[in-house]
Amino acid sequence: MKISNKIFALLLTLLLIVGMTACSGDNKETTDTTTDTATETSAEPKILKVQVDVEVASMDPQIATDGTSFEVMGTMVEGLYSVDAAGTPILAMAERVDKSEDGLTYTFTLRDAKWSNGTPVTANDFVFAWKRLVDPATASEYSFIADIAGFKNASAIIAGEKGVDELGVTAKDDKTLVVELAFPVSYFESLMSFNSFFPVNEAFFTEKGDLFGTSPDTLLANGPFKMSSYEPAATTIELVKNPDYWDADAINIDGIQYQVIKEAQQTMLAYQNGDLDIATLAGEQVEQFKADPEFNNVVAGxxxxxxxxxxxxxxxxxxxxxxxxxxxxxxxxxxxxxxxxxxxxxxxxxxxxxxxxxxxxxxxxxxxxxxxxxxxxxxxxxxxxxxxxxxxxxxxxxxxxxxxxxxxxxxxxxxxxxxxxxxxxxxxxxxxxxxxxxxxxxxxxxxxxxxxxxxxxxxxxxxxxxxxxxxxxxxxxxxxxxxxxxxxxxxxxxxxxxxxxxxxxxxxxxxxxxxxxxxxxxxxxAVMIKSAVDGVEFHSVGINRIYKNVTKN
CATH class of the missing domain: 3.10.105.10 (Dipeptide-binding Protein; Domain 3)
Structure with a gap:
């Protein structure tokens, strides 16, 4: 469109007036808003940096067997229950549970929750995962734990005497999971917070096939964080806050970075340099740092x-x-x-x-x-x-x-x-x-x-x-x-x-x-934790460290 000289001159004059007003500082509200935005944009993300001394072996909940894998997986995925700071089971993916008087039937109502790809978490995600756990074709070393949990027919399925569809778990509908036990189990709810009982989305698992759990693109999260950088045997693993998590408003850090460092001196150098927030001490280091205010001694199981x-x-x-x-x-x-x-x-x-x-x-x-x-x-x-x-x-x-x-x-x-x-x-x-x-x-x-x-x-x-x-x-x-x-x-x-x-x-x-x-x-x-970090939960049973309630100043 062609603009006349008179109109062009008028526009130029208006632009000059606006520019002079903004530069003069008379418009204080505009100046303050600009400053606040700049500060907010330049703020460092709050990343919790954690040292571990062994690599993650597997990110498949029905295959993993080691504590490091359990810990990392526990930051990403929630089961029916989690545990509080005292280790008491608390509802997580389950919003409500109804128990029969004889202790043999549990009916769980799931909360409205999503996987990190936007897919709803459903009762079938648990049924699929638990059938994988007991299926002899999966060859899970933790299949025995389904029998420990008391699942009806679990031992017979593991032994190959019955089919996986006879396991005592049923998705009544998308939000209702019914679990039948062969015998009462006093610690059943505690067990349901353990990794082997984490849900798996069947469609996603089928799509990824043998690659499931080997990279950020082949992993889903329904928990506080999701994977952003990972490969098998990696020495650095990075997670970011999961905006799709049902309780995302309660998460106060932006992510977690795991660093695999096996040598004690190298670990402490990284901690002292500010490259780690949580580091485990060994040997002579314990004597050297036990008087430090950031020193913590934790009994493990x-x-x-x-x-x-x-x-x-x-x-x-x-x-x-x-x-x-x-x-x-x-x-x-x-x-x-x-x-x-x-x-x-x-x-x-x-x-x-x-x-x-x-x-x-x-x-x-x-x-x-x-x-x-x-x-x-x-x-x-x-x-x-x-x-x-x-x-x-x-x-x-x-x-x-x-x-x-x-x-x-x-x-x-x-x-x-x-x-x-x-x-x-x-x-x-x-x-x-x-x-x-x-x-x-x-x-x-x-x-x-x-x-x-x-x-x-x-x-x-x-x-x-x-x-x-x-x-x-x-x-x-x-x-x-x-x-x-x-x-x-x-x-x-x-x-x-x-x-x-x-x-x-x-x-x-x-x-x-x-x-x-x-x-x-x-x-x-013997663990060093930076004074700016609070809310790390240590547990002697199940997942050893939980970071959901961590704050970092």
Whole structure:
């Protein structure tokens, strides 16, 4: 369109007047608004920077088995329940639950929630995920936990005796999930906050196929954060706030960055440089920083132990296993090497895990086993040599490549070789994922491993050593033990809480008497947390750290 000279001159004059008014500062409201916007735009995003010492192994909720994977996944996905700061189950994806009087039927009404692709979270997302969990074709190492939860027909489906469609879970409609149990489970609601029971969107899973869970594009979130940068074995993982989360208004940080740093000195340098908000200390660092106001000591539920492979010649002998179990100084490991609040483990079920019908912690009334006794270790060793007609033994101990695990392994190596002359221990280090794979396949002799509790009951440990359990790395089998555990899960013992509790102590005694595992320590965590950070929740059961309520100033 052509503009006349007169109109052009008038427009130019108006522009000059507006420009002079804005520059003069007379229009204070305009000036202040501009300044506020600039400040808001330039503000640094509030990113919580967290150190972990092992890589994420899997982001598939029905496949993952390790604590780091559980923690990262727990920032992204919510199940029917979560837990509060005290570890008490609270409703999450479920808005309401109705329980039958006999404790065998739970009817959940889901809240209005969306996945990060905008798709509604439905009851079928839970049904699909849980059928995947028990399906033998999935080969989930955690399939057993569906039986622990009491799902009707779970054990038969896992054994291949029934089809997955017979699992006691039904999507009555998009918002109504009905769960049928074969027997009452007192800790059922606590279990429902665990990763294996997280939902999976069937259409999305089918679309992504074998790539599911391997990148931000193949992951969905229905929780506080969603993935922005991730690949398997990545050393840095980045998440951003999920605007589609049902409780997004309660999230006070913009994202989380995980950094995999295995070496303690490098970790503290990163923390001191401001590159980390949360860092775990090890060894001498604990003494150095324990007076720091940002130092925190947290008791964890992880039990560290040596698992001997009973199919390896020599290790089938219980006296040789007992000799090794008694030969290393656990107090020195906890107090001189780790120094992080870890305690000596003379047991298979940790302290501060569960309270019995008597109101006491399990460990208060259970026995203790394998207190370090080097003289007794030599007695057992002499018996083993006689029984095996052999004087020398050489074994390889596999251990993950974290600094603390290697330090512990080296100390055990020295202690065993010193106190049991004739036994040679070679250490082989590898990433945790490889160590777990080797132990699962039986391609090891001795393995330094750990287990963290999935729910607040001794069964979360004792169920591991039943015949055929994927976590029974030593391939031990004892019919009496299997019978106790099965009855405590869904048999006569399950109906008598007092008798069940005592029977679980008997079961632990069998595991210890047979030296199925050689306990070392119960983990404590010495953690540095920047003073600007508040609201990190530590839990000894299930997901160890939860960040939903974190603030960062």
């Amino acid at each position: 992880y039990l560290w132990y040596i698992s001997p492979n009973l199919t390896v010649p020599g290790l089938e002998n219980v006296n040789l296993r007992k000799a090794i179990a008694l030969s290393y100084d656990k107090s020195a490991i906890a107090n001189n090497i780790l120094k992080d609040g870890s305690i000596v483990a003379n047991f298979a079920v940790p302290t501060l895990l569960a309270t019995g019908p008597d109101g006491k912690d399990y460990r208060e009334t259970a026995g203790t086993y394998y207190e370090t006794d080097k003289a007794k270790a030599k007695e057992f060793f002499e018996m083993a040599k006689t029984e095996l007609s052999q004087d020398t033994f050489a074994y390889t101990l596999i251990v993950e490549d974290t600094e603390s695990a290697q330090n512990v392994a080296q100390f055990i190596q020295s202690e065993v070789q010193t106190n049991l002359p004739g036994v040679t221990i070679t250490i082989e280090t590898m990433p945790k994922k490889n160590r777990v794979e080797r132990m699962q396949s039986g391609e090891f002799e001795l393995g330094l491993t750990r287990w963290g509790p999935d729910y607040a009951d001794p069964m979360t440990y004792l169920d591991m050593w039943t015949t055929g359990s994927p976590n029974n790395y030593g391939f031990w089998s004892n019919p009496e033990y299997d019978a106790i555990i099965q009855s405590a899960k869904d048999g006569e013992l399950s109906l008598d809480l007092v008798a069940r509790w005592e029977a679980l102590k008997d079961a632990e005694a069998i595991v210890m008497d047979e030296a199925v595992i050689l306990p070392v320590y119960q983990k404590g965590n």
